[in-house]
Amino acid sequence: xxxxxxxxxxxxxxxxxxxxxxxxxxxxxxxxxxxxxxxxxxxxxxxxxxxxxxxxxxxxxxxxxxxxxxxxxxxxxxxxxxxxxxxxxxxxxxxxxxxxxxxxxxxxxxxxxxxxxxxxxxxxxxxxxxxxxxxxxxxxxxxxxxxxxxxxxxxxxxxxxxxxxxxxxxxxxxxxxxxxxxxxxxxxxxxxxxxxxxxxxxxxxxxxxxxxxxxxxxxxxxxxxxxxxxxxxxxxxxxxxxxxxxxxxxxxxxxxxxxxxxxxxxxxxxxxxxxxxxxxxxxxxxxxxxxxxxxxxxxxxxxxxxxxxxxxxxxxxxxxxxxxxxxxxxxxxxxxxxxxxxxxxxxxxxxxxxxxxxxxxxxxx
Numbered sequence: 001x002x003x004x005x006x007x008x009x010x011x012x013x014x015x016x017x018x019x020x021x022x023x024x025x026x027x028x029x030x031x032x033x034x035x036x037x038x039x040x041x042x043x044x045x046x047x048x049x050x051x052x053x054x055x056x057x058x059x060x061x062x063x064x065x066x067x068x069x070x071x072x073x074x075x076x077x078x079x080x081x082x083x084x085x086x087x088x089x090x091x092x093x094x095x096x097x098x099x100x101x102x103x104x105x106x107x108x109x110x111x112x113x114x115x116x117x118x119x120x121x122x123x124x125x126x127x128x129x130x131x132x133x134x135x136x137x138x139x140x141x142x143x144x145x146x147x148x149x150x151x152x153x154x155x156x157x158x159x160x161x162x163x164x165x166x167x168x169x170x171x172x173x174x175x176x177x178x179x180x181x182x183x184x185x186x187x188x189x190x191x192x193x194x195x196x197x198x199x200x201x202x203x204x205x206x207x208x209x210x211x212x213x214x215x216x217x218x219x220x221x222x223x224x225x226x227x228x229x230x231x232x233x234x235x236x237x238x239x240x241x242x243x244x245x246x247x248x249x250x251x252x253x254x255x256x257x258x259x260x261x262x263x264x265x266x267x268x269x270x271x272x273x274x275x276x277x278x279x280x281x282x283x284x285x286x287x288x289x290x291x292x293x294x295x296x297x298x299x300x301x302x303x304x305x306x307x308x309x310x311x312x313x314x315x316x317x318x319x320x321x322x323x324x325x326x327x328x329x330x331x332x333x334x335x336x337x338x339x340x341x342x343x344x345x346x347x348x349x350x351x352x353x354x355x356x357x358x359x360x361x362x363x364x365x
Contacts, residue, residue: 003034003071008363009061009133010340011122015052018062018341023133026126030074031140033081035089039153039360040131041065041160042335043188044257045281047348049118050341053283056119061130062340063361064093064118065160067153068136081144090159090317091136092143093117094307109307132340134363145313148321155328157360158192159316160308162327164279165192167312168305170200173251173275177201182240182249182269183225184208185256185280186216188358191223191330192316193253198224199319202251206243208236208262215355219330240269247271256280260287267294274298279305333359 006022013019028034040063048054049062070087078084096103096111103111117136120129128137138144147156168189175181181202183193186209197205206227207220217228229239240249248271254262257280264287266276295302320327333356335343346356 003135007128007133007135008337009128009130010337011059012050012062013059016050018050018132020338023061023122023128025135026128026137028072028074028137029140030076031080033073033077033138033142034071034128035066035068035091035136035138036071036365037066037068037131037133037136037363038088039067039157039362041067041157042343042347042359042361043161044347047344048281050344054119057121059122060119061122061128061132062118063131063133064116065157065360066091066117066131066136067147067157067159068131069149071135077138077140081142083144083146088147088149088156089144090147090156090313091117091131091138092145092308092310092313093160095139095141098141109309132337132361134337134365143310145317147317151320152328153362154331154334154360156320158327158331158358159313159320161188161358162192162195162316162320163308163312164189165194165196166199166315167308168255168277168279169193169251169253170196171312172303172305173253173277175200175202175251178203179250180204180206180244180247180271181251181253182206182208182266184252184254184262184266186213186220186228187255187257188330189255189279190253191216191219191357193255194220194223194225195319195325195327196315197251199315204243206240206249212349216357219357222329223325237265237268244271249274251275251277253277254280258283258285260285263287264289264291267291267298267300270298270300272298273300275301275303277303277305331358331360332356334362335359337361337363
């Protein structure tokens with residue numbers, strides 16, 4: 001069946017401004033493709049982009065967690081990606097050049113000239129970037145993963161946060177069987193980190209959050225967390241010391257947004273030789289009470305985490321397809337494409353009496 005000539009998309013034209021537009025669906029080359037979007041996940045960085053905090057170009061089509069069906073594909077792209085028309089694909093959000101020192105060294109997510117689909121202006125040909133859209137263009141440098149089409153789209157699209165859980169909480173800190181892990185923040189990526197650490201064989205998993213996070217804490221327990229700490233009503237440092245008999249945690253993963261106190265707390269909670277992964281952005285704020293001597297004295301390793309790479313996505317997709325973990329339990333909301341602003345505000349707790357954990361946009365056709 002022939003593609004339509006246009007795709008409805010939500011275009012961000014300014015901070016806190018999303019406008020519905022019909023944009024032309026471009027022709028493809030031998031190396032590119034067009035997918036029909038089944039679902040686009042919503043996460044915290046969507047909110048930051050919506051508010052204008054990320055200083056991304058305008059006008060853009062947001063949406064960096066695309067799941068879709070290939071509707072048109074060039075022969076070389078089909079051969080290179082191992083997919084064809086009709087296949088469901090999970091699309092990695094970053095586009096790298098493949099030739100800079102980072103790419104050649106295996107760290108393609110740190111590419112010197114990396115681009116992110118949802119930050120590319122619609123004036124940059126062919127224009128149909130980003131997944132707040134019915135259809136989306138796949139650049140020749142895309143990385144795609146074939147995925148079982150029988151899984152509900154709102155579950156399958158969790159591949160992105162779950163991939164972050166595997167990379168941030170297992171791969172980067174090299175989490176081992178028996179390790180004690182503290183995960184700070186029970187949002188999508190915090191819950192995904194619980195799943196990933198449990199799969200990796202962590203011995204004790206501790207999750208911290210706010211009083212308002214009680215529903216998320218319940219999901220954390222379902223996914224395998226051993227302890228959940230309400231940091232507003234408990235002393236998190238003392239509780240971790242109590243749980244670990246004074247030893248501290250081998251791995252600490254911070255996925256909280258904007259709060260800087262968890263970083264300072266992590267130094268107190270880390271065991272000798274502990275590994276701390278910083279994945280939650282703080283709005284470029286300095287960290288008060290950061291005692292560097294604790295890093296020296298305990299020989300703590302501190303690593304940053306940005307994005308997900310091939311192995312994290314593969315682990316996530318394999319787990320989702322296996323059905324062994326009820327990952328769908330973290331999904332709370334489906335929204336129509338034209339409800340993108342409502343989806344973002346719901347995630348940000350700006351809609352009264354609505355608590356979103358994982359949500360996605362489902363386009364109408």
